[in-house]
Structures are given as C-alpha cells and as structure tokens.
Amino acid sequence: MEYLRRQSESDTSSSESEFNGENAEDLSYSDLETVPDFLLLRSNELRALQLDHNEILCLPDTISSFKNLVTMDISANNMTILSPELVKLHNLKTFIARNNCFDTDSIPKDFGLMSSLEVLNLGGNNFKELPPQVTELEHLRCLYMGGNKIEEVNSSIKSLTNLEVLYLGGNCLTEIPAEVGCLHKLTALVLCDNQIQSLPPTLIHLQQLRSLSLHNNQISTLPTAIVSLNIVELSLRNNPLVDKFVQDLVYNPPTLLELAGRCIKIDGLPYSCEELPRHLVQYLDSAHHCVNIKCKGVYFSSRVEQVKFVDFCGKYRLPLLQYLCSPSCSTVISPSPSLSSDSEPEEEDNTKERMRRVLLG
Amino acid sequence: MEIESSNNIPMECGFHEVEEPYSDHTKVVRPKSLEELIQELHKIFDSDKVNVDYVKRLMTLYISNRKDWKKYAKFDPHRYTRNLVDAGNGKFNLMVLCWGEANGSSIHSHANAHCFMKVLDGSIREELYDWPSEDSTGTSMSPRQKNTYEKNRCAYISDEIGLHRVENPSHSDKAVTLHLYSPPFDECESFDQRTGHKNTVKVTFWSKFGKRTPYGVCATTKEERKNAENN
Numbered sequence: 280m281e282y283l284r285r286q287s288e289s290d291t292s293s294s295e296s297e298f299n300g301e302n303a304e305d306l307s308y309s310d311l312e313t314v315p316d317f318l319l320l321r322s323n324e325l326r327a328l329q330l331d332h333n334e335i336l337c338l339p340d341t342i343s344s345f346k347n348l349v350t351m352d353i354s355a356n357n358m359t360i361l362s363p364e365l366v367k368l369h370n371l372k373t374f375i376a377r378n379n380c381f382d383t384d385s386i387p388k389d390f391g392l393m394s395s396l397e398v399l400n401l402g403g404n405n406f407k408e409l410p411p412q413v414t415e416l417e418h419l420r421c422l423y424m425g426g427n428k429i430e431e432v433n434s435s436i437k438s439l440t441n442l443e444v445l446y447l448g449g450n451c452l453t454e455i456p457a458e459v460g461c462l463h464k465l466t467a468l469v470l471c472d473n474q475i476q477s478l479p480p481t482l483i484h485l486q487q488l489r490s491l492s493l494h495n496n497q498i499s500t501l502p503t504a505i506v507s508l509n510i511v512e513l514s515l516r517n518n519p520l521v522d523k524f525v526q527d528l529v530y531n532p533p534t535l536l537e538l539a540g541r542c543i544k545i546d547g548l549p550y551s552c553e554e555l556p557r558h559l560v561q562y563l564d565s566a567h568h569c570v571n572i573k574c575k576g577v578y579f580s581s582r583v584e585q586v587k588f589v590d591f592c593g594k595y596r597l598p599l600l601q602y603l604c605s606p607s608c609s610t611v612i613s614p615s616p617s618l619s620s621d622s623e624p625e626e627e628d629n630t631k632e633r634m635r636r637v638l639l640g
Numbered sequence: 641m642e643i644e645s646s647n648n649i650p651m652e653c654g655f656h657e658v659e660e661p662y663s664d665h666t667k668v669v670r671p672k673s674l675e676e677l678i679q680e681l682h683k684i685f686d687s688d689k690v691n692v693d694y695v696k697r698l699m700t701l702y703i704s705n706r707k708d709w710k711k712y713a714k715f716d717p718h719r720y721t722r723n724l725v726d727a728g729n730g731k732f733n734l735m736v737l738c739w740g741e742a743n744g745s746s747i748h749s750h751a752n753a754h755c756f757m758k759v760l761d762g763s764i765r766e767e768l769y770d771w772p773s774e775d776s777t778g779t780s781m782s783p784r785q786k787n788t789y790e791k792n793r794c795a796y797i798s799d800e801i802g803l804h805r806v807e808n809p810s811h812s813d814k815a816v817t818l819h820l821y822s823p824p825f826d827e828c829e830s831f832d833q834r835t836g837h838k839n840t841v842k843v844t845f846w847s848k849f850g851k852r853t854p855y856g857v858c859a860t861t862k863e864e865r866k867n868a869e870n871n
Contacts, residue, residue, distance in 0.1 A: 377812045377813070378812050378813070400812075402741065402811055402812030402813075403810075403811065403812025403813070421717075423741070423812075425741050425742065425811030425812055426741075426810065426811030426812040443717075444717050446741060446811075448741065448742045448811045449742065449811030449812075466717070466718070467717045467718050469741070469742060471742050472742065472811065489718050490717070490718035490719065492742060494744075511718065512718050512719050514744070516833055
C-alpha cells in the first residue's frame with residue numbers, strides 16, 4: 280500500500296515551523312502572571328506565541344493587537360475565562376489551551392466567528408459538553424477535547440465537515456451521536472477511556488478513517504460497518520467484548536407486507552412504477568440481503584440480530600453485530616460456535632484485506 | 641558483548657581492584673546535553689563489557705532539554721512514532737519515541753536485548769507482565785505491576801524481567817521518551833492480552849536522524865507491511 284500523506288502530520292510540522300521561525304516568542308515556563316509589556320512592541324510581527332505553563336489567569340485586552348498571530352499556546356495557566364478580544368485574531372489557525380479550568384461558560388459567545396481556526400485543543404479542562412460555539416468553526420480540522428467531563432456529544436457536531444481528527448478520550452460518554460458519521464474527512468477518532476456501550480452503524484460513512492481508539496470502554500459488540508472501513512490502527516482492550524457465539528433471541532415476526540416483499544425479491548419477479556404504487560416500489564427496493572452468503576434471503580425490517588466473530592489478519596477476533604433474515608438462517612451459517620469465520624471465506628478475505636493491523640488488547 | 645549489572649561484580653578483599661571504566665555507577669558524571677550523552681554512550685559501548693546500572697544512571701542524570709531533541713519529536717495523530725537518533729556503531733540504537741495523548745503499545749518482548757527508557761516530556765505508564773506459560777495459553781494476561789515514570793526518570797527492561805505495555809496515560813499531554821536498545825533489533829513479539837498468543841512483528845522507524853522515513857514506501861511485500869508495528 281502506498282504511503283498516504285497525512286494532512287494532520289504536515290500540520291504538526293507547519294505549526295512547529297511557526298514556533299521555530301523568527302516571528303515567534305517562547306515565554307513558556309516563565310513565572311508570568313500577565314503578558315509582559317515588551318511583547319506589545321512585537322505585536323504586529325509575531326506569528327507564534329507560547330505562553331504555556333505560567334500563571335496568566337486572564338489574557339489582557341491587548342491580545343487583540345497581535346493581529347498576525349497564526350499559532351498560540353496558553354496551556355497550563357489555571358485560566359478560567361477566555362478574553363472575548365481573542366475573537367479579533369483573524370489569522371489564528373492553531374489555538375492550544377490544554378490543562379486550564381475552562382468550561383462552556385468560559386468560551387466567548389462570538390468564538391464561533393473565528394473561521395480561521397483549524398486546530399483547537401481544549402484537552403484537560405472542565406467541559407461537560409462541546410460548547411456550541413465550537414461546532415460553528417466550519418474550518419476546524421483537528422479538535423482535541425480529551426480529559427474533560429463530557430457526558431454527551433451534540434448532533435451539531437455534524438457541522439464540522441472538515442474535521443480530520445476528533446479526540447474525545449477520557450470523558451464520560453456512554454454513546455456518540457450517529458451524526459459523527461457525517462464527518463467524512465475524519466481520519467482519527469479517539470473514544471478511549473469513556474463508558475461507551477455501542478457505536479452507531481453510521482460509522483460506515485467514515486471511509487477515510489485510519490485509526491479508531493476504543494480501549495477502556497463498555498463495548499460488547501461492534502457494528503458490521505467497521506469491517507468495510509480502512510482502519511490501520513484499532514485499540515479494543517478492556518471492553519467486555521462477547522467471547523462466544525451468541526444468538527440474540529429477539530425476533531419480530533414478519534408482516535404480510537414483508538412476506539410478500541420477500542417472495543417478490545427472492546423469485547426475482549419484475550415490478551415497476553407502472554404496476555405498483557410508488558411507495559411499494561420504494562419498499563421493494565429497500566430490501567437488504569441476508570448476510571449469510573449461503574442464504575439467498577432478503578429482509579426488510581424483520582430480521583434477527585446476531586453476533587458473529589470475524590478474524591482480522593489471523594490475530595484478533597472481533598464480535599460484529601449482523602442481521603440475518605430469520606432465526607433458522609443462522610443454523611446454516613455456523614457448524615460450531617468457535618469456528619465462525621471458516622464458513623464465510625469471502626468475507627474473511629475482505630476483512631483481511633481491509634483490517635491490516637489491530638493493536639492487540 | 642557482555643552486559644552485566646554491578647550486582648554481579650565480585651568484590652575481592654585484600655587485592656587491588658582493577659577498576660574497569662564505566663562500571664561504577666556512583667561515579668557517573670552528568671551529561672550536559674543529549675550530544676554529550678551520545679558521546680558517552682559510544683565510549684561505553686565500545687568496550688566489551690557494559691554495566692546496566694551505569695548506563696541507567698547516565699541516562700537518568702541527563703536533564704531533558706527540549707532544544708536537544710526537538711528535531712526528533714515528530715508526532716503522528718494515529719499512533720506513537722519511533723525516531724532514530726543514533727545507530728551506535730551497530731552496538732546500540734538510540735531513539736526518541738513520541739506518544740500522542742493516550743497512545744500506547746501492545747504488550748511486547750525485547751528480542752533478548754537490554755532496553756532503557758527515559759522520559760523526556762510528559763509521563764509514561766508501564767504495565768509489567770509475566771511471559772505466558774505453556775499451561776496458560778488461552779487465558780488472559782494481567783499485569784503483575786504498574787509503574788508511572790515522570791520526566792527524567794529512567795526505566796530498564798529485558799526479556800528476563802518480563803514483558804510490558806507502555807502508554808501515555810494522559811488525555812491532554814503528549815509524552816516523549818528516549819530509548820536505548822542493545823543490541824539493536826528490528827523484530828519483537830507482540831502479545832494478545834486476552835489469550836496470551838503472540839505474533840512476531842517488525843518494528844520500524846518513523847524518522848531517522850531527524851528525517852522522515854516512511855516504511856510503506858520501502859517495504860517489498862504486502863506481508864511485511866501488514867506485520868509492521870510502525871508505519
């Protein structure tokens with residue numbers, strides 16, 4: 280596989296190069312309680328400013344005079360509130376504010392207008408949710424909210440369509456919204472150290488995803504969608520993953536509509552809008568094929584949930600949630616509980632292709 | 641090349657001890673920079689006998705200075721990176737590992753080599769494991785000990801001591817570590833915690849001497865790329 284250029288990698292080096300350049304000032308670890316006056320003399324020329332690891336409890340209003348700032352780091356200052364003057368920094372691309380005491384109330388109400396922002400790091404603060412202003416930052420490519428107290432991620436996250444890295448590790452999440460599947464440019468998704476019980480099947484839309492960090496959660500099964508992703512790094516340790524082939528006994532008997540629909544699809548009877556009302560044509564078109572390749576069955580809404588183990592690269596067995604057309608279909612699939620992967624060699628080959636390496640638990 | 645601990649050096653009373661250089665860890669002089677540390681390491685590993693305690697003390701005494709190692713500190717958003725600093729004339733490899741937030745390794749062994757790990761930035765958590773035995777295959781592995789190393793601390797491990805998993809425990813801080821492996825190796829074993837099963841994996845470099853070296857471009861077979869621990 281060719282080496283894929285990672286956008287975020289070149290970003291790290293570009294913000295690094297800003298910090299290394301001439302128009303940079305490093306005042307980290309300097310026992311500062313405020314931004315020193317001498318810095319104002321350079322306010323027009325500075326492109327990078329490091330103020331991390333000081334005791335600057337609040338940025339002065341004069342911060343807005345640093346008009347050409349591209350990168351700023353104010354981490355580890357015990358700050359509780361962000362100056363609204365910050366919003367006037369129209370060139371700020373990277374803003375690092377880790378390990379302070381911020382929560383949603385600390386964020387200026389116009390923060391969402393900082394359309395230049397591409398990298399935002401608010402890790403290690405006191406956020407209980409994603410501040411709404413953050414979801415207005417349309418050009419955001421990397422969002423780090425690790426080590427907060429986030430209990431829920433709002434569906435408005437879907438606005439961040441340029442997001443490539445989403446870090447939500449070390450929070451209090453029990454689930455993530457289906458709208459995370461709208462973030463089509465996502466390459467890294469970090470959800471470790473939460474209380475997540477399941478993942479939305481919409482993850483199937485994250486076709487650019489390269490790494491998925493899920494360790495230390497409450498996950499017992501994974502959506503089948505995960506198999507069709509091109510993930511290279513996956514961490515799953517410390518989840519109560521299902522160890523044996525489990526059959527879910529919940530089965531809603533099919534309706535007459537469903538049974539009729541199945542007959543039409545299985546026998547290949549032709550149909551069209553000329554013969555049938557439109558809504559029925561759409562219904563027939565929505566048939567799902569039973570995942571058991573030996574079964575030619577289809578289902579519409581009545582199906583059996585089942586957990587099946589799929590081997591990845593011969594190293595790890597992941598429990599996937601799958602749908603079968605009926606309970607009797609499952610007996611065709613598995614000769615014995617422990618050899619679930621042998622019966623579907625095609626699927627296994629595909630998964631070996633796709634899941635190249637899994638970080639073992 | 642023989643590596644020993646000072647615990648093994650016999651003391652002979654009444655005779656004049658032949659003091660081998662670099663064998664008394666109480667006489668280690670603090671290296672003033674990473675460059676100086678590397679020069680000392682070259683001298684130490686030139687000889688046939690290397691003292692583990694001496695090397696550990698030397699690495700501990702070097703006070704981490706970001707300016708020294710900044711050029712090797714290359715982070716990947718997906719996983720930790722291994723960045724070669726010095727190839728030790730074939731006797732050792734010195735490298736900087738960069739751990740993004742919550743990045744960790746698998747449980748792994750060390751190819752019969754001696755491994756020193758010094759924290760340059762952030763902090764690192766280590767879980768020590770025993771080698772899975774014949775009878776325990778199929779049962780899950782649990783750590784016998786957990787250690788946290790703060791900045792400038794130095795840890796040591798070898799296959800004799802056991803296996804470990806190393807990770808950055810922080811969700812808001814990155815971590816950087818300096819590793820010395822002797823002799824150098826490019827393969828080790830990686831263990832599945834749930835079953836104790838092991839796989840041989842290749843370990844590769846993200847960069848060498850400050851320059852990015854993507855493995856994918858150099859790998860010749862699909863199998864090699866699949867099994868690479870680092871890309």
